[in-house]
Amino acid sequence: MKLSVIGCGYLGAVHAAAMASIGHDVVGIDVDARKIESLSKGEAPFFEPGLQEILSDGIASGRLRFSTSMADAAGAQVHFIGVGTPQQKDGYAADLTYVNAAVDGLLPHLSPGDIVAGKSTVPVGTAARLAEVVEPTGATLVWNPEFLREGFAVQDTVAPDRLVAGVPDGAEGERAAAILRAVYHTAIANETPFIVTDYATAELVKVAANAFLATKISFINAMAEIAEVTGADVTQLADAIGHDARIGRRFLGAGIGFGGGCLPKDIRAFSARAEELGRGESVAFLREVDAINLRRRERAVQLVVEGLGGSVYGKRVAVLGAAFKPHSDDIRDSPALDAAVRLHGLGADVVVTDPAAIENARRVHPQLRYEQELDAALQGADAVLVVTEWDEYRRELTPEHAAALAGGRVVVDGRNCLDAGAWRAAGWEYSGMGRP
Template identity: 85%
Template sequence: MRLSVIGCGYLGAVHAAAMASIGHEVVGIDVDERKIAALSAGEAPFFEPGLPEILAEGIASGRLSFTTDMSAARGAAVHFVGVGTPQQKDSYAADLTYVNAAVDALVPFLSPGDIVAGKSTVPVGTAADLTPRVEAAGATLVWNPEFLREGFAVEDTIDPDRLVVGVPSDEAGARAADVLREVYHPAVAKGTPFIVTDLATAELVKVAANAFLATKISFINAMAEIAEVTGADVTQLADAIGHDVRIGRRFLGAGIGFGGGCLPKDIRAFSARAEELGRGESVAFLREVDEINLRRRERAVQLVIEGLGGQVFEKKIAVLGAAFKPHSDDIRDSPALDVAVRLHGLGADVVVTDPEAIANARRVHPQLTYIDERDEAIRDADAVILVTEWDEYRRDLAPEHASTLTAGRVVVDGRNGLDAAAWRAAGWTYYGMGRP
């Protein structure tokens, strides 16, 4: 099938390459000329495991191309819209400028019978607003939310755990659902749940999922706050309650909280939309979820200060990680960088290292010092803080080896990912998040 993908950022580039890898003919379209040039040359504009390989394969096969010319969308059976929906600068609401612009630019090149499939995360009701514009061209608008995990986005696109398609309740909607089944045929054929809903439900599925995950993370971080004043160990607490099948252990890792380009802005946009709908009280708890999350960043800074005797001025602090999570170079709303910037603001000599995100971090926070090589970054440090769970830091950095390089023996485990007993046995003063 011939497909177009409007927007070639993180979501769109992965989707375009993945769809080409399962046999479709795909054209990716974006207004960013530099991004399109890189993708056309087979170069991924961001770090995502597996993407360079399927990108190169798709281009070499002729099934995948990229352009800035929207007219290239003409003739595609399905047009996926995957542009960004950032938080508005003056409020919590989502900025739909790019979604509206993408649809308006696409409409002149639609043909009767075409399907426009929204993939962007949008406030519920967006599809209803866009539908008249799309239907005026004889096309059908559906909503097909993405559920990608950065670091596993290629896998999640090709082999998703579920597919959700919101369609209008008419014959065109039923036909569109059948076409999307064909688009995702390999996954559907192996039994992946294919859930057909109305448009509003499909929009809510994505934001509800993100709100639930954010709530679960902030819940265990709230328990960490209680543990810190009672002497309890939040990691043991999480293990114990995680055995309850109704709760589960996943996403019960206390630490410095979540970040990235999705969870923070999506729960804020959800709150803002609920207020617009007159149901702000229904998700009022998300404000506290957000506040708990932000408090944990400050707590990590406090632990560094405590470890260094109450003063970080002119102390060298090695910050292990810059990306908001491992297997990514994404620094959007990164808790790791937030902690680094706060420490720098207190007069510390902050050195940041990360396997993939240094270039992005340097562009946004040039005031920090960056060193690529882990051992050089921790050399002569008075304290070390783990803030991103890369294996290079969490598993591969032995405390005995670190002792030969650093000036101090203070380690703050911002992700509760280190072996506390091993670090203490090696002579380190270990501080965890919500741990004695």
């Protein structure tokens, strides 16, 4: 099938390349000429495992191309909208500027029978409004939310755990669902569930999933706060309750909390939309979920300060991690960088290292010092703060090797990913999050 993908950021670029990899003819469109130039050369503009390979293959095969002209979307049977919905600068609500612009720009190039498939995360009610804009062209709007995990986005696009399609009522909706099934033929052949809903349910599925995951993370971090004043071990607590099949162990890793371009802004936008609908009390708990998450960043900094005797002024602190999670170079709302900036503000000589995200971090926070090599970052450090659980830190870095480079013996494990016993045995003053 011939597809267009409007918006070639993280979501759109991955979706375009993945659709080409399963045999579709895809054009990706974006107003950013530099990004389009990079993609057209087969160069991924951000780090995502597996993307470079399918991007290069798609360009070489002729099934994938990129353009800055919306006119090049004409003739596609399905048009995916994959632009960003950032948090508004003056509030919690989602900014729909890019979604609205993408749909408006696409309208002159739509033909009767086309499918416009929204993938962006939007407030409930957006699809119904946009459907009224699209319908006069003879095209049909569907809402097909994405459920990508950064670091696994290619896999999650080609072989997702579920597919959701919000469609209009009647024959028009049945036809649209059938076309989407054809788009995702590979996944459906591998028995991926394909769930057909109305618009509102499809929109809510994405934000509800993110709200639940954020709540689960903040729940265990709330337990970490209690553990810290009682002497309990939150890691053992999580293991114990995680054996209950109704709870499960995933997303019960206490630490410095969540970040990135989805969970923080999505739970805030959900809260704002619920307020607009007159049901703010229904998701009022999400405010506390957000607050708990932000408190854990401050707690990690506090542990470093305490470990260094009450002040970090003039002390060298090696911050291991800049990306908000491993296997990504995404620094949006990164707890790692937040902690680094807070320490810098307290007068510490902060040195940040990360396998993939240094250049992105440097552009946003040039006041920090950066070292690409882990050993260089550790050299002479009075304290070490682990904030992104890359394998390079949690598995490959030994306390003995770190001790040979660092000047001090203070390590704060912001992700509870180190072997506390091994680090203490090697002479380190180890502090975890919610661990005695």
